[in-house]
Amino acid sequence: MxxxxxxxxxxxxxxxxxxxxxxxxFYAYQASRSLLVQSAKAELLTTTRVLTRRITLSREEVxxxxxxxxxxxxxxxxxxxxxLPDEDQMGTxxxxxxxxxxxxxxxxxxxxxxxxxxxxxxxxxxDRLVRVRGDDLQEKGHFSYVSSALKLATGAxxxxxxxxxxxRGAHAGLDQPSVILxxxxxxxxxxxxxxxxxxxxxxxVFASLRADLPKDYQLFLANRNGDYVVHPxxxxxxxxxxxxxxxxxxxxxxxxxxMEGRASSVVTEVQTGKYANAPVVAAFVGRVVKISSDExxxxxxxxxxxxxxxxQADRLGGVILQLVIGLGVACVLLAAVVARAVTRPINSMSTxxxxxxxxxxxxxxxxxxxxxxxxxxxxxxxxxxxxxxQLAALHENRLELEHLARHDALTGLPNRRAFQERLDHAxxxxxRSKQRFALLFIDVDNFKTxxxxxxxxxxxxxxxxxxxxxxxxxxxxxxxxRMGGDEFVVLLDNPxxxxxxxxxxxxxLESVRSxxxxxxxxxxxxxxxxxxxxxxxxxxxxxLMARADHAMYDAKAAGRNGFxxxxxxxxxxxxxxx
Numbered sequence: 001m002x003x004x005x006x007x008x009x010x011x012x013x014x015x016x017x018x019x020x021x022x023x024x025x026f027y028a029y030q031a032s033r034s035l036l037v038q039s040a041k042a043e044l045l046t047t048t049r050v051l052t053r054r055i056t057l058s059r060e061e062v063x064x065x066x067x068x069x070x071x072x073x074x075x076x077x078x079x080x081x082x083x084l085p086d087e088d089q090m091g092t093x094x095x096x097x098x099x100x101x102x103x104x105x106x107x108x109x110x111x112x113x114x115x116x117x118x119x120x121x122x123x124x125x126x127d128r129l130v131r132v133r134g135d136d137l138q139e140k141g142h143f144s145y146v147s148s149a150l151k152l153a154t155g156a157x158x159x160x161x162x163x164x165x166x167x168r169g170a171h172a173g174l175d176q177p178s179v180i181l182x183x184x185x186x187x188x189x190x191x192x193x194x195x196x197x198x199x200x201x202x203x204x205v206f207a208s209l210r211a212d213l214p215k216d217y218q219l220f221l222a223n224r225n226g227d228y229v230v231h232p233x234x235x236x237x238x239x240x241x242x243x244x245x246x247x248x249x250x251x252x253x254x255x256x257x258x259m260e261g262r263a264s265s266v267v268t269e270v271q272t273g274k275y276a277n278a279p280v281v282a283a284f285v286g287r288v289v290k291i292s293s294d295e296x297x298x299x300x301x302x303x304x305x306x307x308x309x310x311x312q313a314d315r316l317g318g319v320i321l322q323l324v325i326g327l328g329v330a331c332v333l334l335a336a337v338v339a340r341a342v343t344r345p346i347n348s349m350s351t352x353x354x355x356x357x358x359x360x361x362x363x364x365x366x367x368x369x370x371x372x373x374x375x376x377x378x379x380x381x382x383x384x385x386x387x388x389x390q391l392a393a394l395h396e397n398r399l400e401l402e403h404l405a406r407h408d409a410l411t412g413l414p415n416r417r418a419f420q421e422r423l424d425h426a427x428x429x430x431x432r433s434k435q436r437f438a439l440l441f442i443d444v445d446n447f448k449t450x451x452x453x454x455x456x457x458x459x460x461x462x463x464x465x466x467x468x469x470x471x472x473x474x475x476x477x478x479x480x481x482r483m484g485g486d487e488f489v490v491l492l493d494n495p496x497x498x499x500x501x502x503x504x505x506x507x508x509l510e511s512v513r514s515x516x517x518x519x520x521x522x523x524x525x526x527x528x529x530x531x532x533x534x535x536x537x538x539x540x541x542x543x544l545m546a547r548a549d550h551a552m553y554d555a556k557a558a559g560r561n562g563f564x565x566x567x568x569x570x571x572x573x574x575x576x577x578x
Contacts, residue, residue, distance in 0.1 A: 021376065027353050032387055033310055037281060039394050040309040041267045044283035044302050046401055047217075049265070051209060052285045052300045058205060059181075062198055063157040065097055066183040067457060069107070070196045071519050076187040078119050079111050079194025087120050094122040095129050103204035105178070108140075108197045109185070112150055116141025119194065149182035149195040155455060158182040162202065162229045164241040177202040177229065177238060206230050216308050218280070220301035222248040226259055232303075248284075248299055258286035258299055269306065279306040319379045326372050353380070408482040410460055411467035419481035419489055423541045426491060430534050438501045438533045440490040441548035442470070442508070445526040445560045447486035454518060459486075461518045462525060469511040474504070489548075498533075498565075505529050505563040526561035528552050537566040 069075060072093065074086035081087075087109075094107040109120040118137040123130045140146050149158040160180040178199055185194040210219055221230035226247035231237045239246035249255050254268035264286055271279045282303035307314075368374065406418040414422070426437055444466060451459040463486065470480045470488060479491040490508070495501050508527060515522035530552025538544040547566040555564040 106199035115139040218303040222299040414481040438492040442488040444486035528555040529563035
């Protein structure tokens with residue numbers, strides 16, 4: 001039986017149509033899948049890095065609390081067992097600190113004598129705090145965290161490895177994952193007389209970390225050997241303490257690069273794992289930490305089920321499959337009539353998919369057609385809109401991270417980069433509207449002396465309080481930022497007169513006249529302020545900054561703790577008497 005040209009052409013066009021629609025659908029599915037996976041990997045890596053930073057900051061916060069307790073005047077006397085009132089005072093301080101930090105399950109003051117006898121101890125017992133006294137106090141001198149901490153210099157912190165707590169005698173924390181931090185206590189003569197110890201409940205720390213993560217994220221934490229400390233399956237964590245070791249490199253082979261120090265971060269896609277029950281996309285970051293006198297490596301990872309990442313692409317794949325089948329049937333029945341009409345829009349769709357896969361905007365699709373091509377076009381249009389919405393959500397997450405990059409980590413104020421942008425905008429706006437504004441360059445007087453005497457902790461405390469007082473003193477429309485070190489800047493929005501600027505500068509000086517309390521000591525600070533005005537002292541951001549900086553040095557030369565207006569273009573102004 002011979003087939004006519006019409007039948008052959010119809011069959012050929014039907015085959016071409018089915019093939020073209022199938023290729024188009026497959027290409028669209030693969031393109032969307034690849035885009036979603038890459039976006040998920042980037043977000044996972046960024047989130048993992050932020051999480052790693054949070055873990056580091058948590059340790060630093062505990063270290064600061066240790067130094068606060070060890071540096072208290074009552075600590076040295078209590079450690080030597082000389083004063084019951086001092087022991088009671090230290091117990092009260094410990095209780096207050098544990099109330100503020102639910103992850104602390106024990107705080108102790110241990111003497112350097114009497115075989116490391118506990119002088120003051122507060123335990124957490126479920127929902128209450130217990131002050132341990134008398135014969136219940138134990139000798140702890142044989143534990144390494146005591147002997148190691150006694151050898152440390154003032155301000156140094158001992159950090160134990162992540163372990164399961166088997167130390168008896170505590171009301172809480174037994175057989176729980178924990179870490180111990182300790183620091184020495186010294187008397188006024190510089191002799192080490194004891195140590196302050198904080199036992200940290202890692203379950204509470206890890207729970208707080210998980211609470212801030214999306215529900216579908218899985219958290220992993222491993223030590224330098226690869227032993228899991230945190231795993232989505234709790235039975236896999238702390239395997240080395242249970243007689244069977246479970247390693248991260250067995251489940252995620254790519255982490256070998258972190259274990260060996262060949263990389264600081266890895267992103268991987270795992271289809272099957274020794275303990276994973278489903279394919280995942282995962283990101284891991286390696287961080288070197290100081291453990292006692294040695295270095296350890298902490299492996300932090302986040303994973304997301306691949307099925308969730310590809311959920312949108314899989315739905316689109318089902319729609320495309322249905323459309324390909326429907327289009328194939330339509331092509332067989334109507335190929336002779338619609339061959340030309342079908343071929344052209346399919347080619348257009350293929351081009352649109354290619355443009356979309358290459359990152360270009362797909363402007364025109366045949367979504368108004370009432371045939372299969374129209375359905376495919378609308379489905380593709382829906383797909384690209386859904387992907388753009390997901391990318392927009394990812395963009396919002398990145399904006400949150402950019403906020404961290406634009407603000408000072410210590411004070412929370414905008415940093416140099418953010419303030420420079422604000423100043424550039426202020427200059428541009430003032431040039432357009434012929435408005436005025438003022439720039440105050442502030443330097444904390446004798447800040448090096450504070451750092452030399454009280455250490456960086458004291459300097460940091462001063463900078464935080466200075467930032468709070470600057471914000472409280474300035475107007476809502478003004479901008480306060482930290483440029484770095486002990487330098488701050490204030491942008492005064494549209495001051496009416498020079499007298500208004502003077503009044504604000506005097507308020508700023510007055511705000512720091514109140515002493516700052518640090519470790520029971522009063523610290524007295526002052527400001528040297530340089531002032532420049534737009535447009536009198538400059539018409540660019542660089543000119544205004546330079547002249548405000550110059551005026552600040554004029555204020556310092558005039559005796560510090562005062563302010564001066566820029567005098568570059570005229571007679572130097574006299575500092576305001578204080």
